[in-house]
Amino acid sequence: MTRKYFGTDGIRGTVGQAPITPDFVLRLAHAVGRVLKKTDPRPKVIIGKDTRISGYMLESALESGFNSAGVDVVLLGPLPTPGVAYLTRAQRASLGVVISASHNPFPDNGIKFFSAQGTKLSDEWESEVEAALEEPPSWATSAELGKARRLNDAPGRYIEFCKSTFASDLTLRGLKIVVDAAHGAAYQVAPQVFHELGAEVVSIGCAPDGLNINDGFGATHPEALIAAVAAEKADYGIALDGDADRLQWVDGTGRLFNGDELLYLMVMERIARDEKPAGVVGTLMTNKAVEMALRKQGIEFVRTRVGDRYVLEELEKRRWLLGGEGSGHLLALDRHTTGDGIVSALQVLRACVRSGRRVDQMLEGLTLFPQALVNVRLAPGQEWKENQALAAATRRVEVELGDAGRVLIRASGTEPLLRVMVEAPDAAQADASARQIAATLS
DSSP: OOOSSOBTTBEEEETTSTTSSHHHHHHHHHHHHHHHTTTOSSOEEEEEEOSOTTHHHHHHHHHHHHHHTTOEEEEEEEOOHHHHHHHHHHTTOSEEEEEOOTTSOTTEEEEEEEOTTSOBOOHHHHHHHHHHHTSOOOOOOGGGOOOEEEOTTHHHHHHHHHHHTSOTTOOOTTOEEEEEOTTSTTTTHHHHHHHHTTOEEEEESOOOOSSOTTSSOSTTOTHHHHHHHHHHTOSEEEEEOTTSOOEEEEETTOOEEOHHHHHHHHHHHHHHTTOOOSEEEEETTSOHHHHHHHHHTTOEEEEEOSSHHHHHHHHHHHTOOEEEOTTSOEEETTTOSSOOHHHHHHHHHHHHHHHTOOHHHHTTTOOOOOEEEEEEEOOTTOOGGGOHHHHHHHHHHHHHHGGGOEEEEEEOSSSSEEEEEEEOSSHHHHHHHHHHHHGGGO
8 A cells, every 4th residue: 555655653754854844734634633633523643752952843833733623632741652652542642742862863743643552653644644635634623622731750650660560579679770861852751661670770871862863872872771770780781772562672781672672571570470471573674583482382473564663463352462573662461552662671670570580581592593684775766675686696696595594685664774685594694695785786
């Protein structure tokens, strides 16, 4: 299904360039409002944002667009994406809206939506919104205009929700944890959650200025966390991205664990509590070693397209609970309706505290296959699927790897990039093969 504006995670781009302009965002909110009013005569929408300076401008545009369609608005201010999903349910809102470009640098921003149940919306819903964007506006009369108000205690409500997902009979006392919020949406709430559960918390990446989100800190730059864990002699380090829906983990030795490993750990913790999952959902990018290890445990493993929304759709279809991506988007549907970096970290900490074992000890028996990922920037209109040199290089690598590895080439749904991933028994071979394929596009 082809969509003009929506990617794998809402609408995203560079601020000031289409479609991330105030006039388009106003039109977008008006169109969404009209779609909502087909089934709800007086919709209520919740809006949260990350710490980008452009959030103020886009928030005002959204507010105006929704109000002009007769939709009431509740403004949350800076709050993690999963916090908006939670409050959408808790406030019985018709829709949740997040202003964020997640892990992208500050010149970018985006808009994404949650249903009244706190879940990502379907491709069909997004297509309906795009169709409404092509129609002329239908402004509400003065008596029917929507109103706006602020929910001043939104961070506190979300903190209590996060704490409720951690076992009530456990404590984090005795643990020293470095928390890196990427100067993003969790800069207030993340350190507070772990502190209130008993941990000694050292905060880094928690001083946003509107321009520094994801800049040298957070899940996409774990080197800052690794250095801080060593300097503080901490037990663990937790890195979130700009909107705090993904997690990267560092232990006291400085070892970095990605989402594939943490997903496997969450599964093993359930097995240890006699709650063996029926199945687990990953993506085309999930390391093959995880799939093989789960099958040895008698657990079915299914892959989806890349994107946590597709993982969620598959989990809901199969009525399973656990899924995720190597990037750190992890889903535990008995804890939250969407990926949540803080909640995921608490699930890992629960496993550590309850078992008395370190993360590396709980991952014994799982050795990830080396993966190399090369990002190639695409020129506007570049048709990579028709590139014969790319196809030939891909075939050569696939023949060389045989059954011992994989090649995956896909366009990013959030940036103008082509992602070339090679999985091989040897790291050097994976890297050389990925670069060989990527070179055909330069």
